[in-house]
Amino acid sequence: MSQIVEKMRQEIISRSCRFEEQTKGTKDEYNIYREHIQYVYKYAVMLSEDKNVDGEVVELAALLHDISMTDMTLDRSRHNELGADIAEQLLRKNHYPEDKTHLVKKCILNHSKKRREYRNTTEEQILVDADGLSHFEAVNQIYSLARAVMGLSEEDSVRFVQDKLTADYDELSDDLKYLVKDKYGKVMAAKCAEDVLQC
Numbered sequence: 001m002s003q004i005v006e007k008m009r010q011e012i013i014s015r016s017c018r019f020e021e022q023t024k025g026t027k028d029e030y031n032i033y034r035e036h037i038q039y040v041y042k043y044a045v046m047l048s049e050d051k052n053v054d055g056e057v058v059e060l061a062a063l064l065h066d067i068s069m070t071d072m073t074l075d076r077s078r079h080n081e082l083g084a085d086i087a088e089q090l091l092r093k094n095h096y097p098e099d100k101t102h103l104v105k106k107c108i109l110n111h112s113k114k115r116r117e118y119r120n121t122t123e124e125q126i127l128v129d130a131d132g133l134s135h136f137e138a139v140n141q142i143y144s145l146a147r148a149v150m151g152l153s154e155e156d157s158v159r160f161v162q163d164k165l166t167a168d169y170d171e172l173s174d175d176l177k178y179l180v181k182d183k184y185g186k187v188m189a190a191k192c193a194e195d196v197l198q199c
Contacts, residue, residue: 004096005059011090012037012063015070022072027149032069039137040065043130047176053122057100061107061127064090080112113167129176132168136180139165139187139199147193154193161196162188 001009016033023029044062048055067090068074068082075082084105091101107127110119119125135142142164146157169177169184183199190196 001059002056004091004094005056005063007094008060008063008090009041012067012070015067019070019072028072032066035141036134036138037063037066039134040127040130043133044126047126047129051122051126053126054100054103057103057107058123058126060087060091060104061111061123062130064104065108065111065127065131080109080115084109113171116171125173128171129173132172133176133179135165135168136183139183140197143193143196158190158193158196162190 013033016031016037020029020031041059041062044058045055048058064087065083066079067086068079069076087108088101088105091104092098096104103121103123106121107124109115110124111127111131119128139161142161143157146152146160147154150157150160152160165184165187169180172180186199187196190199
């Protein structure tokens with residue numbers, strides 16, 4: 001792990017812990033590093049192996065892709081845009097090369113399915129794949145988000161999980177879909193919370 005990657009890892013850990021402390025005891029209590037980003041990072045590193053990519057760019061994008069989610073005042077529906085801007089500021093502050101900063105920013109900006117048509121690098125797709133694979137490991141957390149945080153009914157929470165994982169499955173590279181195909185099938189066949197939570 002390079003010095004800049006470790007510095008950004010510490011930055012996202014610090015922001016995640018601060019957010020968790022600020023929301024302690026509320027329905028919004030969450031540590032995004034511990035519950036999400038570390039898994040995205042793990043997948044991103046694995047998916048970068050033996051590929052002709054800038055591994056450091058991928059690592060930084062994985063660590064910073066949801067950084068705006070650590071600030072309750074920011075619009076979550078624009079988390080990719082806001083996160084890209086925050087990452088750019090942090091990397092510039094640390095004198096990271098401008099060309100590589102641009103690549104990290106582009107990965108973060110385009111990891112949203114709303115920006116699928118703008119993706120044109122392997123680094124961007126690796127982030128999308130890593131993010132999607134991490135969601136398949138977090139079915140229970142996604143259901144809890146829908147039910148406890150968003151206040152959806154059981155039926156709507158099941159549908160929320162199904163919609164979320166369908167979007168992730170559709171975004172995954174074709175050569176990775178086999179990894180989650182069985183779980184995806186079980187989630188799509190779920191009729192109630194118990195079915196989803198057993199996936």
